[in-house]
Amino acid sequence: xxxxxxxxxxxxxMFSIFVLxxxxxxxxxxxxxxxxxxxxxxGGNITGLQNGLAISGDFMSAASFLGISGLVYLSGFDGxxxxxxxxxxxxIILLLIAEPLRNLGKYTFADVASFRLQQTPIRTLAALGSLxxxxxxxxxxxxxxxxxxxxxxxxxxxxxxxxxxxxxxLYVTLGGMxxxxxxxxxxxxLLLSGASLIxxxxxxxxxxxxxxxxxxxxxxxxxxxxxxxxxxxISDPVSAISLGLALMFGTAGLPHILMRFFTVKxxxxxxxxxxxxxxxxxxxxxxxxxxxFGAIILVSSNPExxxxxxxxxxxxxxAAIHLAHAVxxxxxxxxxxxxxxxTILAVVSGLTLAGASAISHDLYANVFSKSVNEKKEMMIxxxxxVALGIIAIFLGIIFEKQNVAFMxxxxxxxxxxxxxxxxxxxIYWKKLTTRxxxxxxxxxxxxxxxxxxxxxxxxxxxxxxSEAIFPYKYPALFSMAVTFILIWFFSVTDKSKTAKDExxxxxxxxxxAQTGIGIEEGSHH
Amino acid sequence: xxxxxxxxxxxxxxxxxxxxxxxxxxxxxYFSFISVIAFKPxxxxxxxxxxxxxxxIILGFLLILLIxxxxxxxxxxxxKKLEPLIKQIQTSYKK
Numbered sequence: 001x002x003x004x005x006x007x008x009x010x011x012x013x014m015f016s017i018f019v020l021x022x023x024x025x026x027x028x029x030x031x032x033x034x035x036x037x038x039x040x041x042x043g044g045n046i047t048g049l050q051n052g053l054a055i056s057g058d059f060m061s062a063a064s065f066l067g068i069s070g071l072v073y074l075s076g077f078d079g080x081x082x083x084x085x086x087x088x089x090x091x092i093i094l095l096l097i098a099e100p101l102r103n104l105g106k107y108t109f110a111d112v113a114s115f116r117l118q119q120t121p122i123r124t125l126a127a128l129g130s131l132x133x134x135x136x137x138x139x140x141x142x143x144x145x146x147x148x149x150x151x152x153x154x155x156x157x158x159x160x161x162x163x164x165x166x167x168x169x170l171y172v173t174l175g176g177m178x179x180x181x182x183x184x185x186x187x188x189x190l191l192l193s194g195a196s197l198i199x200x201x202x203x204x205x206x207x208x209x210x211x212x213x214x215x216x217x218x219x220x221x222x223x224x225x226x227x228x229x230x231x232x233x234i235s236d237p238v239s240a241i242s243l244g245l246a247l248m249f250g251t252a253g254l255p256h257i258l259m260r261f262f263t264v265k266x267x268x269x270x271x272x273x274x275x276x277x278x279x280x281x282x283x284x285x286x287x288x289x290x291x292x293f294g295a296i297i298l299v300s301s302n303p304e305x306x307x308x309x310x311x312x313x314x315x316x317x318x319a320a321i322h323l324a325h326a327v328x329x330x331x332x333x334x335x336x337x338x339x340x341x342x343t344i345l346a347v348v349s350g351l352t353l354a355g356a357s358a359i360s361h362d363l364y365a366n367v368f369s370k371s372v373n374e375k376k377e378m379m380i381x382x383x384x385x386v387a388l389g390i391i392a393i394f395l396g397i398i399f400e401k402q403n404v405a406f407m408x409x410x411x412x413x414x415x416x417x418x419x420x421x422x423x424x425x426x427i428y429w430k431k432l433t434t435r436x437x438x439x440x441x442x443x444x445x446x447x448x449x450x451x452x453x454x455x456x457x458x459x460x461x462x463x464x465x466s467e468a469i470f471p472y473k474y475p476a477l478f479s480m481a482v483t484f485i486l487i488w489f490f491s492v493t494d495k496s497k498t499a500k501d502e503x504x505x506x507x508x509x510x511x512x513a514q515t516g517i518g519i520e521e522g523s524h525h
Numbered sequence: 526x527x528x529x530x531x532x533x534x535x536x537x538x539x540x541x542x543x544x545x546x547x548x549x550x551x552x553x554x555y556f557s558f559i560s561v562i563a564f565k566p567x568x569x570x571x572x573x574x575x576x577x578x579x580x581x582i583i584l585g586f587l588l589i590l591l592i593x594x595x596x597x598x599x600x601x602x603x604x605k606k607l608e609p610l611i612k613q614i615q616t617s618y619k620k
Contacts, residue, residue, distance in 0.1 A: 080585040081562060091551045091595045095544045215577035228579035229570025230562045240563030248555060268608065271600050278596045282589045514536060515614045
């Protein structure tokens with residue numbers, strides 16, 4: 001008992017230092033954030049390196065740090081399937097999306113999708129796609145956060161959820177994108193150094209000889225050599241392709257990620273941000289793999305970390321946390337616990353800011369009011385942030401006992417089936433019309449949700465029906481196909497006058513997308 | 526008009542060339558990897574040469590490296606080949 005008290009103390013102390021520093025930054029950022037531009041994009045003056053770090057801070061969630069290293073600990077190779085999937089979306093963003101997005105947009109990706117199409121329907125659809133993605137993601141983060149903090153800090157679940165929600169509301173309403181960016185940068189540096197340190201302390205036991213490291217892991221794991229091969233994660237070809245599609249194209253449709261590209265000066269910096277982000281994220285996934293294998297060797301052999309039945313104390317996501325203790329004692333454990341908490345905060349802040357922007361910039365300023373009143377728009381954005389924060393806390397508490405892992409998968413499926421297709425085609429396909437985008441994107445959104453509800457995860461595991469109506473876990477293959485086919489069909493058959501106008505505007509839009517002439521400039525201080 | 530702009534057409538052509546090549550490499554490499562997992566998972570379990578690594582783990586690590594290299598190549602080529610053209614168009618519009 002004595003030991004766990006000390007451990008809580010170190011973790012809480014380190015986390016408090018993090019919170020103090022970030023609140024101080026928020027206070028500083030609040031003074032810089034007087035305009036809507038400052039609020040949504042940090043003034044557009046973030047550098048490529050800073051943005052690359054912030055993107056990785058946005059993207060490397062506690063779920064992927066603890067979840068993937070936990071998956072590697074359990075079944076080895078399968079963890080790599082997720083890592084690669086999460087990484088492979090980045091070249092897609094870089095090659096197809098990043099530069100036109102920066103050149104055409106102002107605050108949200110809906111700016112780009114509605115550049116030459118009709119504002120009201122396209123912004124409404126894009127905002128719906130964003131809000132679905134953001135809220136599903138938020139629930140998954142909140143539930144994960146509550147459980148994690150319950151175990152690490154000994155706080156009750158609901159207290160943990162309220163602390164996360166409350167701090168996030170503070171960061172975002174007061175400091176806007178500038179504070180959110182710096183929270184993400186600090187968190188990314190902490191997470192990368194923490195994970196590097198664990199991996200270093202593991203590998204030093206093997207004199208950095210990977211061959212003997214892997215052979216030790218095989219010897220320690222009950223499944224032996226099987227951990228070096230694909231296991232049960234993907235059981236049939238359709239699921240494999242479907243998951244592959246969702247991961248590859250979903251990343252390019254995540255609103256909180258897309259929003260980060262408006263924080264840099266121009267397309268050159270946007271490009272740079274992706275290279276830095278891909279480097280950091282790729283390196284991080286290599287570390288989670290070493291950490292997972294390290295846990296097989298050092299955690300699974302130590303009764304201190306195991307329940308009587310051989311499972312990990314806490315749950316399987318605790319592999320990295322126990323490993324930190326095994327190689328670095330209470331001090332490293334406290335540090336990694338604090339980093340995990342900081343990680344959750346940074347991710348939910350980015351998500352909430354993206355959700356609030358969809359409400360204030362897309363729905364309020366461009367659909368409901370249509371008049372540009374910056375003060376009012378910013379106020380709506382802050383109100384939306386508080387509302388989303390409260391919704392996140394509320395849903396986090398409701399879903400405490402549910403399995404929420406499928407929600408991130410569904411968020412990716414929606415992003416790949418709605419946000420990504422309308423964004424991609426609005427940039428590159430001249431014949432896209434409002435009618436096509438709304439019907440196709442809307443159908444993709446509904447189908448992705450429906451197929452997940454009727455699929456094995458919700459219909460069988462959660463609703464306790466005996467057999468799934470839709471047999472596959474991952475809907476993206478079907479929902480994406482439906483989106484693209486319907487967009488194509490309802491665009492090419494659209495002979496209306498507005499459709500003709502939309503075709504006409506394509507060339508000048510394409511010109512701006514490629515050259516950045518007419519781009520929204522960063523503000524000068 | 527914009528459409529007749531020679532440099533802009535050149536920009537479009539070069540960009541398409543760079544992008545298409547790298548996209549094909551990325552999509553092909555990734556879906557080959559996924560397809561082996563879907564259709565022939567045992568192949569990835571084979572040991573790699575005389576080591577304790579499996580073929581799947583080696584290829585997985587190489588794929589992570591490849592993804593990063595693709596982004597490096599793109600930025601290198603974009604800065605070298607696309608930026609001069611974009612700059613040229615931008616200056617001609619400022620006049």
